[in-house]
Amino acid sequence: MGQLTLWGRLSSCNVQKAVWVLEELALPYKRIDAGGDFGGLDDPAYRAMNPHGTVPTLKDGATVVCDSDAIIRYLAASYGRGSLWPDAPAERAAVDQWLAWANASLYRDWIDLFWMCVRTPPERQDAEGIEARRARTAERFTFLDNELANRPFVAGLEFSLADVAAGMTLYRWFEMPIERPALANLDAWHDRLKQRPPFQAAVCVPFDELVGKLAH
Template sequence: MLKILGRSSSINVRKVLWACAELGIEYQREDWGNGFKSTHSPEFLALNPNAMVPVIQDEDFVLWESNTIIRYLARAYRGESLYPAAPKIRAGIDRWIDWQAADLNPAWSYVFSALVRHNPEHPDPERIKAAAASWADKMSILEGQLKATGAFVAGPAFTLADIPIGLSVNRWFSTPLQRPDLPAVSAYYERLSLRPAFIAHGRNGQP
């Protein structure tokens, strides 16, 4: 059985849990990370030298990096409906998965850490203001894409790209800051909320 190493409150672990729920994959999960078993232990570092969750073990195969994991799961567990093999369709999905990691995540990192995690290392109000503006700029890009598709981030159907993007949208609405009116993003959030897997692993009270 697939084994997932990582605490369920981690946004990156939740990507994997949500993907498993969508794909009907049975798994066992072990708590690792903040407040649980240390990811800096030799046992964990042998699996992931970055000391970060999630890690999966699929029989004798070990994999880390959450977006890589969900792509692997879709390919290994008959997830063609979420991650079609057609090169142009798959590229469109990959584009938004990579955008979430490379552009959207860095935009919210400082402000989320300051306003939700109350990290004492992120006290600068000017940086919080600048980060909030940067985050809003990136969300306006998502707004434009969702207006164009009228449904999900990569097109009319739910795909693998909606998992990392959906979790970031949940974080957007969970952070106490002034947000611009983005009606397509709001409608998308409600559309995702019709999916039981998103309620379980996304819109579940955890930012």
């Protein structure tokens, strides 16, 4: 293992995924605030690592990885000994299919809602648009609640990267000033995650600095 360095402000949900996995694996790492009010994403040295100019970026010795999903997979494959992202293809596929759902379906609706409801200043908010996104996100969580009736974690009996990608949404979902359906299995899963200090440290982070801020 080289020196692990993660660039990214903790108020970024994608940075939170990376921090959560670093903490789950109890890896020594240094996090450097970048992005948002911290800036730095247009610096040539940063762009040389991450041509997208986004956070997070991970450096492990000579290896640089951009994109939160690539980062959590890299960390799990390198240091997880099959715990968060199984080695066996069939078990890995079970995690991957839920990672894909979390990113392509749940995250898309949830992040739209967060931008419209929290990041957009009140005077520019579109109540109908918020309600449409709220309803769609609630449908995603209702679907997940139904799945969680049969298993304790998103991809099966064990905690995995799928729980990180989906669970990263929970704090903000429950903190947003919106109506939410009562979902007992989702609540039980949330309670299971809340027992993990890495979830608390990475995800349960107030987002006041993002309220009414569309700039980044």
